[in-house]
Amino acid sequence: MxxxxxxxxxxxxxxxxxxxxxxxxxxxxxxxxxxxxxxxxxxxxxxxxxxxxxxxxxxxxxxxxxxLGFLDHGEYARQRQIGYQLIRQKTREVAEETGELCQYMVEEHGLGVFLIRESGRQAVETRTRIGNRVHLNHVTAGKAFLAYAPDARVAEIVDKHGLPGKTENTITSTEALEIELQAIRDRGYAVDKDEHLKGLYAIGVPIQYESGQPLGAMSVAGPANRINDEQRAEEIAQLLLEKANELQLTIKHSQS
Amino acid sequence: MxxxxxxxxxxxxxxxxxxxxxxxxxxxxxxxxxxxxxxxxxxxxxxxxxxxxxxxxxxxxxxxxxxLGFLDHGEYARQRQIGYQLIRQKTREVAEETGELCQYMVEEHGLGVFLIRESGRQAVETRTRIGNRVHLNHVTAGKAFLAYAPDARVAEIVDKHGLPGKTENTITSTEALEIELQAIRDRGYAVDKDEHLKGLYAIGVPIQYESGQPLGAMSVAGPANRINDEQRAEEIAQLLLEKANELQLTIKHSQS
DNA sequence: TTTATTGTTTTGTATTACTAAACACGTGGT
DNA sequence: ACCACGTGTTTAGTAATACAAAACAATAAA
The missing domain is CATH 1.10.10.10 (Winged helix-like DNA-binding domain superfamily/Winged helix DNA-binding domain)
Known part of the structure; x- marks a missing residue:
């Protein structure tokens, strides 16, 4: 370990x-x-x-x-992230409007770090906690991030951490990853049926800075039986994309 | 330094x-x-x-x-605190019902650490952030905590950190502190007119475990002109005491 | 080009953080 | 009541290491 x-x-x-x-x-x-x-x-x-x-x-x-000595440094590091306050607010809005769990993740050292976690009224309980680090190919938000990150960065990350498996559905080859990322770009958002956890369905979109480089990614997660139907999934995806777009505009001009 | x-x-x-x-x-x-x-x-x-x-x-x-490596340890340490989830929820309730800023603080190594911070609709902005450490005699919640902590513990803390001054109103002598703590016990809650920051008025109550030892303290802070009037202050104090009491009962039986 | 001012690397040495063993203390078993 | 074993703590001695000093590389400014 x-x-x-x-x-x-x-x-x-x-x-x-x-x-x-x-x-x-x-x-x-x-x-x-x-x-x-x-x-x-x-x-x-x-x-x-x-x-x-x-x-x-x-x-x-x-x-x-x-x-608790770590809490001070941790909160400092969290609030230092670009657009933190604005994104936090938007995350909350999404959680309330969907009733589900909405999270925001950024990348650091090639891993995903959960920064924000807001629960809606009927939100599921997951084991993820703020500050947790996960492999980017293990979570929906992570893949949304990778899909919009520069190719060179993706290659670096894969080179450093590989593509470890988690469930039988986890993507573990660069070829499959490239196909998946292209599919995400075509669709505009990432979707996952229980890749990270059985029975969980999640939708993720990147939060982009000016010039298109992603700051992080926002995702909504809920029980598969509730989100899996075409209608609802598309609805949530559109909401996320809308919020992401709003963020992109406000962050651009406020620089914090 | x-x-x-x-x-x-x-x-x-x-x-x-x-x-x-x-x-x-x-x-x-x-x-x-x-x-x-x-x-x-x-x-x-x-x-x-x-x-x-x-x-x-x-x-x-x-x-x-x-x-962000600190965030993981920090969040872990935060959620480890007794009654964290319940207290967080109550803090939010107080923030919403008063519209002001409501915070929860615990003591570690003789200093106060802000654990929770929830803003109501018209909440003031202060410089305090989650994880910040402050001298207990500098903040209202800290004094509420001290007032209900065992005498021996208070003595230890004063011995270790002293009673450094911050503004001209800060208590800096053990005699004055003892009088103040007694006043808090008589009143049932702590009150401060801009001890920590000019123009800020705050009210604090301890969150007690079974046997009366305080886990931490919850406080409401707002601009002096809004809270300073007798009526409003008493109203907030009663709300806090009520919530604290509810917490005391639920924490006792849930042990987390 | 030259000249500062960065971050990085190297080398030798004095510091220091380690192991090992003894010590103090409390608990549970018999 | 005793004894054995479990803690955490402390102390010595030494091998490892984190340090200072200086050279090096890279960049930006003059």
Whole structure:
């Protein structure tokens, strides 16, 4: 799980994997972590206390947890994204008007990151959470993004992360991807029948900057039985495209 | 600005100050950071590339920025807080019913951290953002929290962070604090006329767990001219107390 | 072209973060 | 009541590493 690509400052690598497992385990003790990471207890202890002194970790009794120190940096990074406030508002509108779950995702380091998540009245519950990173070929919004990203960028991303499978429907070859992306461009939006999760149907469109480069992608997700019919899907797609277009105009002129 | 309390793993300390200044500067280059932190360029470069490989930093051209890697940990830490979902919903209700800005704050490491922030229709804009850390004696919610926290905990916090001043009205002595906290307990809620920010009026109540220990505090803030009148303030306070009470009952039985 | 000013890379060394082992503390079992 | 084993914590010694210094590359300005 932990990438052993050696980085100049190895302590940062250790810290990163420490935090990841700390989060995975939903809180853990020193020994538990030491066993998992295959390092000495004292090493883990030193890291944890250092992280704690800087607000990145809390301990309750003998268990350590990821702390709220990350929330500050995280929210800063989120609000720094171009058009964040405007897109957030639009996402909310879509969620209310469709009643479904509407999300906005951006790309960073070749992966998709969920930035905004707004639930409508009858929205489904998914496991995705703000900040989660996913492979772009695993989600509808990700494919909508790729379809409108420069070819060179797509190639870079595929080269870096490959096209790992998730379900049997996931696209795992560059040829199939190219065909899919072309289909999305022809259609104007991306559609998925349970690629990410069984029984989930999703529609995604890119949010484009001037010059057409995508900032991210917005998607609506709901239970297949509710969205799968031709009529409703097309309705939602048109709504998304309309909102995306509005955003494109406002972002262009406001630059934030 | 950088605390030089030596921690076992010093790289983490360097990383922390690096990230802080990176955020303060809203993006910066290698040389700029090296000068500010009084270390060599190569050191900064090594840290930045290491952080980047782990998704904590991005670079655009020659400028580095805090990345979205923090968002995942941050959101995790936020949702881990007891009663988060329920409190979020109630915060929204209060924002809608009052039309003002309603926030929820918890304490970590002796400081207040803004967890939730919901704006009503006529809500003021403040500089506070989710994840921001503030001294508890600087904000209304913080004082509401302190008023219902165990005396020992209050003493610990004051001992650790002191009572730094912010405006001329900020409480900076333990005696004054004790009097204020008692007044809050007598009244049932905390009130502030521009302690944190000029022209802002805020009302805060604790959100208590079973056994009365506070999980955090919820506050409503608005322009002084709108809230300052006796009638309106009392109205808001009663609404908050009612919502807090509802929360206390639901959280008790749901444990999340 | 020249001259600053970037970011990047390299090399050697002093620092430091690691392992290992001992210590303190509490708990559960017998 | 004791003992054994589980914690987290602390301490020493050493191998690893993160650092400073300086050279290098690349870009932009003069």
């Amino acid at each position: 932990a990438d052993h690509t050696d980085t100049p400052v190895k302590s940062i690598g250790r810290m990163a994997t420490l935090l990841e497992t700390l989060q995975q385990f939903d809180g853990a003790g020193v020994t538990e972590l030491a066993n998992e990471l295959e390092v000495t207890k004292s090493t883990v202890y030193n890291h944890l206390t250092s992280l704690e002194q800087h607000g990145y970790v809390v301990h309750e009794g003998d268990d350590y947890y990821v702390g | 950088a605390d030089h309390t030596d921690t076992p793993v010093k790289s983490i300390g360097r990383m922390a100050t690096l990230l802080e200044t990176l955020q303060q500067f809203d993006g910066a280059g290698v040389t700029e950071l090296a000068n500010e932190l009084e270390v060599t360029k190569s050191t900064v470069y090594n840290h930045l590339t290491s952080l980047e490989q782990h998704g904590y930093v991005v670079h655009e051209g020659d400028d580095y920025y805090v990345g």
